[in-house]
Amino acid sequence: MNDLLNVSFDFQAMLVAGYFGYKISSMGLARVHRTEDFLLQVLAFAVVSKIISALSVVLLTEIPGLIEIEWVSPFITMFAGVLVGAFWRKYGETRFSKLMENRDISRDDHEASVWMSIAHSKSRFTFVQVMMRNGTTLESDFDLIPQSPPFPPLKINEDGISIYVTKIWPSDDQAEQVFEPVIDKELGIMRLRYIPRSEIEQIEWCLRKR
Structure with a gap:
């Protein structure tokens, strides 16, 4: 030095x-x-x-x-x-x-994992469904999220994902889906949910080119 x-x-x-x-x-x-x-x-x-x-x-x-x-x-x-x-x-x-x-030289995008490739995608996420290991599906429709939320509608990292849940699909196929308000009108707050990677079975996305 x-x-x-x-x-x-x-x-x-x-x-x-x-x-x-x-x-x-x-x-x-x-x-x-x-x-x-x-x-x-x-x-x-x-x-x-x-x-x-x-x-x-x-x-x-x-x-x-x-x-x-x-x-x-x-x-x-x-x-x-x-x-x-x-x-x-x-x-x-x-x-x-x-x-x-x-040029058929390499198909490596130099990211640490496919998960990180998705996280750093230049596309705009519009919809995401998170299938949990317990059978429940959490859905976030970005069109239902108010403009300029206190935290971004979607955050992805190696440890998991955070979303504003707008709908919950129970594990029982016969049960009705539950619409969950993003904003608690009584408390005047927005609910942000963190989902650890260990609890996620699968994720589906809807992307739109910027």
């Missing part, structure tokens, strides 16, 4: 930019990278950020009246790291995966 503190500020900024890019591109994806992969990804984002910074400085020096612009370079590098990471997260990785799939 002391060795990193003794290098030039420009090089430190380059490393920080690389880390920013890596962190933003992988945030919330539950991926575990080996040390070598982590370092190479940080280095890749750092190099791209430095190239953008160097080109920016060249362009800025062409503007009349601007002198001694080189001191801004480290800050441009760090800012570029944020932009590169965000761009790769939003556009780059998805399109690169599609390119690999279209």
Whole structure:
């Protein structure tokens, strides 16, 4: 660590930019990278950020009246790291995966699991049914959920799922379905239900392209 503190500020900024890019591109994806992969990804984002910074400085020096612009370079590098990471997260990785799939090279979307692939889908969820291991089915129709709820209508993670239940289908096929109001009119609150993954047998979704 002391060795990193003794290098030039420009090089430190380059490393920080690389880390920013890596962190933003992988945030919330539950991926575990080996040390070598982590370092190479940080280095890749750092190099791209430095190239953008160097080109920016060249362009800025062409503007009349601007002198001694080189001191801004480290800050441009760090800012570029944020932009590169965000761009790769939003556009780059998805399109690169599609390119690999279209060329029959790889069908891996680089997510940790199919569950996480669904969680990070760019589609808009409109309807979900959760089949429980006890035979009960919990349904959430997003059209019945008021606008701007205090918590998103759907959250998926490795440990389970949370939804606003709008209908309950009992385990007994002969029993009538139960409509459950999302808003408790007496208390004026919304009911959000957390369902652990261990209690889920199957999930069905309705998706709509954004």
